Amino acid sequence: MVEIAQTNKTAEHTADEKVLASSLLERSVPYDQPWLTSLLRPVLIAILVACLDLVLMACIARIEPALAGNYVPIILFFSIVAVLLGCITTTFLAQPAHRHRRTPLYRLAEVGLLLAVTRLAIWLVTGTLPAPIEFLVHPLSTLFDGLFIIGGLIVIFSWMMATDLTRDLLRLALQADELYAMQTDRIGEMVRSSHTDRPSILRAVANRWIAGGMLMILLAASLRLGPPTGNGLFALVQQNIQPSVIGAVVIYFLTGLLLISQGQLALLRSRWSIDRVPSAKNVLRNWPLYVLALLLIIGIGATLLPFGGTFYLAQIVGGFISLVFNTLFGIFQFFMMLLMLLVSLITGKAPPPAPEQAAPPPPPPPVIDAQPQVSHLPVWAGGALFWLIMALLLGYAAYIYFSGRGMNFAWLKALWQSLRERWLQWFGAYQQWQMTRIRAAADRALAQNKTGDASFGAWRQSGDLDANQRVRYLYLSLLHAAAQVGLPRAEGETPLQYAPRLAKEIASLHNDRAESGNLDRKDVARSERPPLAGAENSQSVEQTDKTLEQTPVTEQASQNLATLQDVQALTDAFIQVRYAQIPVETTEVSRLQQLWEQIKRQLSL
């Protein structure tokens, strides 16, 4: 009894020591709590694997529609449970305090429990719970029926995938030895190195994600009911496939991107921690926000892009593959025929008859015509946009990829430079030709202006001139009219030099005409005046002449000033349009038109 008591005491003591050691271990050995206890990671893994399971189950339901009732949902449910369990237990076992539980037996028990519950659930859901005697008579066939094997495999697959992903992502966390070195090595005398190749771990996760995605796409392809019904905008909802499958694939890829982003954050965080680089709080705080924002923007933007227009390309690619296949098959047939001939020659037997032609394949299902969509865009617009976007996207992606591999695209740059130079050369020649043509036209116009000016008249008659052209037209009309009355602009005379001279000339011309007009008016006044006698008559004549002379002097001055102002205004407007390139208002053009009319009247045109 004493021995038993002592043994018990020893056992209790050992247990206490274990608990104490465990608690001490937890307290003394540091580990990356923020990463290990993060909820986001297991949730993302669960979503990822659940999406994969959903597509798998959709395939199973397609192959065996009878299972689509309760079986598929329950397997899906247990798959998700298996994923969560795998994530949780793997994280739990990664804690230093629980290392002693990290044994194959523990994991086996976990899988066994999952399978047992799945087995029970399948029996209950499908209503095939066997009688107890069946367990004794046919134990294997009772336990391991087809439904359980398929369901169990899917559950185990989900659990394994979740476990592997979680384990890899946990390896991205700061390891205990790294944290210990960071805590104790305050002045950096220890070598700052990590034995964990985190980038390769993240690459492995990404590869697994891509492989899973490809598998899902291929499975989804087998689920297709028919060709898509729409190739335009929002074509994602017009695909002839179960929306849940498309949704699962899309969510799988988006979730994978989120997971990779989290892995990248863990990688950076560990690198900074090992290198003792302090990081600002907002780096970690803003990270998920940036990722979500980016995914949302690109995800929503992608839904607005066209998806179609690849039918002909598919035909071309298919034709090419068929050609390659037929060629290879023909070569193979040829060699086989030679071999047969050789065998027949050796054995002396006639070669076996050629197999009968296989039955022709069934005709392809009729292509369902897409419903015509009412659109204002041409039918080829969506396809053109699609190809443009694809070319840009894939081209730039290829450029990035090959640039990263050390390719400098010197030949492409040289080609581009050569094409650019050639274009500039051609364009320069064209510009030179244009300049020559314009100069020649201008010279011709000048010559015609000197001789008789036909082209200006043609231009003058064109009615659809804008405000600036009208201003230039009015000024050129002024020049033309002035030249016609013998007041042309001199060679090398600027418009501003010409304006006061022209105004003065017009005024003098006008005065001359007015004086001659006065004389005429005097004669008329004299003739109209009633005949008076003697001195009265002579006095009256003088008064009339004075009145007639004094009145035009003041009028002439104001008229001269007005002419100068008119010519100056027209010249200023022309300079503004021609040389300063400042546009004029339409109302201003009307005013200039009135001024021009006044000047024209003075020129007696």
Add this chain to the structure above:
Amino acid sequence: MNNLFWALLLLFLVGVLLRMDWVYYLVYVIGGMWVFSHWWIKRSVGKLDVQRQLADHAFLGEKIPVEVRFTNRSWLPLPWLQLQELVPLDLKDALDYSMVISVGSRAVVEHDYTLYCKRRGYYALGPLSLRTGDLFGFVDTVWQTNQIVNITVYPQVLALHKLGLPSSAPFGVIASRQRLFEDPARLAGVRAYTNGDSQRAIHWKASAHSDSLLVKKFQPAIALNVALVLDLNREAYPHVGEYGLSEWAIVIAASLASHMVQQRQPVGLITNGLDVLSDQLAAALPSRNGQGQLMSILSLLARLKMHVFAQDLATWLPNQITHLEWGTTLIVVTPQLDEQALWVLHNAYRRGSQVIVLLCAPQIDLEVLQSRGKKLGVAIYKTIWEKDLEALESLGTG
């Protein structure tokens, strides 16, 4: 993450061959994310301005606050930006000058740190290494800013009484009756204005006439310029402790220069040390007075480096002091003085200079040398560590 490119191509081919148009959505999303990440980082890096603000000079023992300002001119944020400042060891105030920050869209982020000037010198701060990347690990960009800031840490300046030099000569002019260095009553001509000239010496009429600043030259009554000669020839220093002794020599020269300027005496510097700025023999600074001259001398002293010089003091010095004015006080700071150098200094004494030698390293038969120097008109003092200074201080005060 370069596998993503092949995945993208594969997705595209699957979409084309199987006529599954919805796969293009994945091509858009994944390809868009990949391409956009590259474009984003490339653009953000191009739109990031980095400015470093700090004082480019400091005295020994001072701390220099540095502010690095990151201005993101783009609407796209930089999720993380790791910066690594390359700080010389003698300016380090922290173990590492690294940090990870996040720069928002059109935001300005400031990062502050301090430098501790532990040793005089001329240091290059930078370049600033920067590293950034996207949110998925597609892009990782490392680049450096070209801004390298040169920081001058002036040598330690001691109060003169710590040097313990007697107050009769050469600094006795301040207390003596010989106050006039140049006689303003005897104009000798004009010369071009140079930095450090007093404004009172400017000949305004002549300046106005020639349209350039001209300064009056007076005939010297008694020239009391001080020329410091600093010997930084490595061959002259004992092999043990040569670095500490050369630094001490520089401290002595800096302290003397500071004292002269405080006393408003013109002071110049002649040295055979290497100027790290030009990587050549340091150019002599002619005697001037004023704070500007002091800063010039201290800056030069900060940049000086001991090196192996082919000529010893007796060979090099005569050419350097031929142009000195009559009556100039010549203070030679050197680790050792031999017979030839003593005779060179005696010649300077005979040309009218007052000659003082400050020995900054142990010298064999110092008493004999001092007595010979006294006979030849060369005052020789021992200025090696603190206790010698204290001894000299008591001598000076006594």
